Amino acid sequence: MANASKDCRTHPTPQFARSEWLNLNGEWDFAFDDQNRGEQEHWYVQQNFDKKIKVPFTYETKASGIGEQTFHPYIWYRRSFAIPSHLSDQRAILHFNASDYITKVWVDGTFVGQHQGGYTRFSFDITAALTQAVEHELVVKIEDSNSCAQPRGKQRWMAENFGCWYVQTTGIWQTVWMEFVNATHLQSIKMTPDIDTSSITIGYQVKGAEAKSNLALKTEIQIEGKTIKTFIQSVDTSASEMTINISSDTDEWKVKLWHPNHPNLYDVTLTLIENETAIDEVYTYFGMRKVSIENGQVLLNGSPIYQRLILDQGYWPETHLTPPSEAALIEDIDRTLEMGFNGVRKHQKVEDPRYLYWCDKKGLLVWSEVAATYTFSDEAMDCFTKEWLDIVRQNYNHPSIITWTPFNESWGVSRIFTEKQQQKFTEAIYHLTKAIDPMRPVIVNDGWEHTISDILTLHDYEELGSAFTERYADKEKIVTNQVAHNRDKFALAKGYKYTGQPIIISEYGGIAFDEGSGWGYGNQVTNEEEFFERYRNITQAIKGCDYITGYCYTQITDVQQEINGLLTEMRQPKVDLKRVREMNQWS
Structure with missing residues (x-):
């Protein structure tokens, strides 16, 4: 049994913490079920699983104790637990902070429910399923797929990593826990x-x-x-x-x-x-704060705020999407602030609630995204919409979140530039988001080809500051699609007009060192001076454009084969972080 302190920081959901809760992380029995025989053979009762796994790390990670990266579509977990005697008259609520993708749960051989979605929290009241036994059996089946209709973000759907897509995440990847409550x-x-x-x-x-x-x-x-x-x-x-x-x-x-x-x-x-x-x-x-937009500026508490963001994908070498510890979350936030950034674009991931708690505590701005689908269909729209709306509701209370970003670079809506059906879908998501949360800006299709959007965000990995300055010299040409800012991509989808929104360069940089393998954006640099020459020129060019109101540098750390981080995967600085801070503070 664990007790949550009153500042909530040790609790799995710090914004809704009760004093008594039971952490179910740790060693569980585990089995692959590639032939999907488990339910037919009643694996949820009296089945010997042949492996052990350390929850909440997925089987693909080294930290899980398995470390197998081959995709398995059906997996099973099992563990026992006991309910403290002084809580036996309470309702028993079982919580999963995140499990990817379809989760089915049995307690003492009784099916208690299922949930679909890889990035949202869910719970079951398991009281009715509990037997009179002292030790209770919890069995979980996870069903995952390589479907591009499933919101998957940066998880690969092929056998090997490619581009900037990484090893998949299958199964429980955030804390599993229980709490005990009155019927009311x-x-x-x-x-x-x-x-x-x-x-x-x-x-x-x-x-x-x-x-x-x-x-x-x-x-x-x-x-x-x-x-x-x-x-x-x-x-x-x-x-x-x-x-x-x-x-x-x-x-x-x-x-x-x-x-x-x-x-x-x-x-x-x-x-x-x-x-x-x-x-x-x-x-x-x-937190008492107000986000608003006036005269092409994002305002925080009524004053313009220049957003100096860094792209953060939230991967670790031995645990992948799962934070290895609370200390690791705090370290990433502290490094971000140390480098002079005032916010993060949490990219294609909904982070552990404790991360958002520490952003709230330390004052780090957050743009909140969702994992993208990669096809457009009725199934994809259904899966995406439900998960996105759950994300907005579940994270609404965090003051650090100042922007919602449901779409990125036309992923899942690849023909949005001209196709009305895809355009209308993004409009619907915008308005649904605003119906739940009218407080925050919503960005529709971060990077290019916006439909309706509160901020106009542009991705541009131009290496030369002079070329950037020339391209953006005439704002009118950018916002009327006369100039493609990212090779062949334009700011707005056809049929939409610029209405005075703030303009932010929400991806740039991506400078990688020539290390013989891996990739970043553009030409790789060979030493620190080359890095800072390029970094300084392009950052100053962005800051020197009077109508641009912020930027997001790619990215905080290396991720698997992608080596354009300011830090390595192990969180070691590649360059002098004081000089990075100086670049961010220059005006």
């Missing part, structure tokens, strides 16, 4: 800050509320350990919301805003009360 309990929260009115609106859902008549929700808000507001609201329905003014004398401006320079967070304790008895308690937090 908080199910979810949605927190919306409003700095203009100094208030926070907290929407909440309560499981089992309809069966109760004397429920109340107590909300205690603290900043720097001091309680500034206590609010109690009666709970009459399963879903409701409350708006709380948080203005206080703790700050001369009455509210402490969240910003990269001062990432202030308000701590929240939500206590569900029945007849004056606490029956559930959840810890969370929020």
Whole structure:
């Protein structure tokens, strides 16, 4: 049993943390099932699995203890667990932070449910399946595929790595854990800050509320350990919301805003009360900040912010998509800040919730993406839409996320430049995202061929600063598709017009050292001085363009065969990071 501290950082989901939870990571029994015989042969009861695996690392990784990179479409896991006696009268909720792709679950031989999607959290109430045994059996089957209709991001669908696509991720790749709750309990929260009115609106859902008549929700808000507001609201329905003014004398401006320079967070304790008895308690937090767009600028809390981002794919050599530890997540964030970047474009991946927690704590801006599909079909649209909307809902409360990026470089919508059907699909995703979250900008088709988009983002791996300056000298030619900014790619899809959006170079650089193997963008450099000469020229050219409002350098680390990182896969600097910081600070 593990106890979550009140700042939530050790909890698997730091923005919705209860004090008691059971970590199920560690050694599990494991088996491949290439012939897909397991369900027919009832592997979920009394089956001997022939391997061991260390969860949450996938079988493709060295850290799992298996390290086999051949694709297997059907795999099985099993482990036992015991429920502490003092929690035996509670509902038992089984959580998966991420498992790729279709997850089926049995407990004590009873099927409890399944989930589809590789990058979203899900849970099952397993109480009804539990037998009277002291030790319970948890069995999981994962079904994966090489289908390009499946949101897969940078996971390869061929037998070998190619281009910038890497070893696939199959199975459980984030924490599996349990918690124990009253039959009536908080199910979810949605927190919306409003700095203009100094208030926070907290929407909440309560499981089992309809069966109760004397429920109340107590909300205690603290900043720097001091309680500034206590609010109690009666709970009459399963879903409701409350708006709380948080203005206080703790700050001369009455509210402490969240910003990269001062990432202030308000701590929240939500206590569900029945007849004056606490029956559930959840810890969370929020940041007071506002993202808006005016006059071709992205504003944070009403002031323009020049975004200095770095592309971050979140891979490690021995664990792939899975962070090897919390310390590893913190190291990546600290390195990013050390190099003078103020944000990350988390590319083709939804990162571990603890990563976003530390971005919230340390003030690192985040552009949140989703793994792309690579075909356009009804199946692909269905798979993509559900997973993307779950991602937006699940990560809505993080103040560090300031931009949603559902599409990248026409992946999954390869004919978007001219095909109305694909254009309309991206419009639909834009509007669905805005329906859930009107606060944040949404980028539709990051890189080129935008349809409707709050920011116009361009990918350009030009090596020469002089050539970049010449290409972008006339803004009108870029935004009216008179000039292709990336070989044969244009800023907007046909039929769409520029409406004054901020313009950001959201991929550039990709400078790789000539190491005999691997690839980066363009010509490789042979020494540090060559690197900085190219890096300086192109970065200064971007900064020197008065209508460009930010950039994203590719990338923070090497990833498998892709060697254009500022750091190696092992997080060792390739160049003087102080000089990188100087380039970012130059204006």
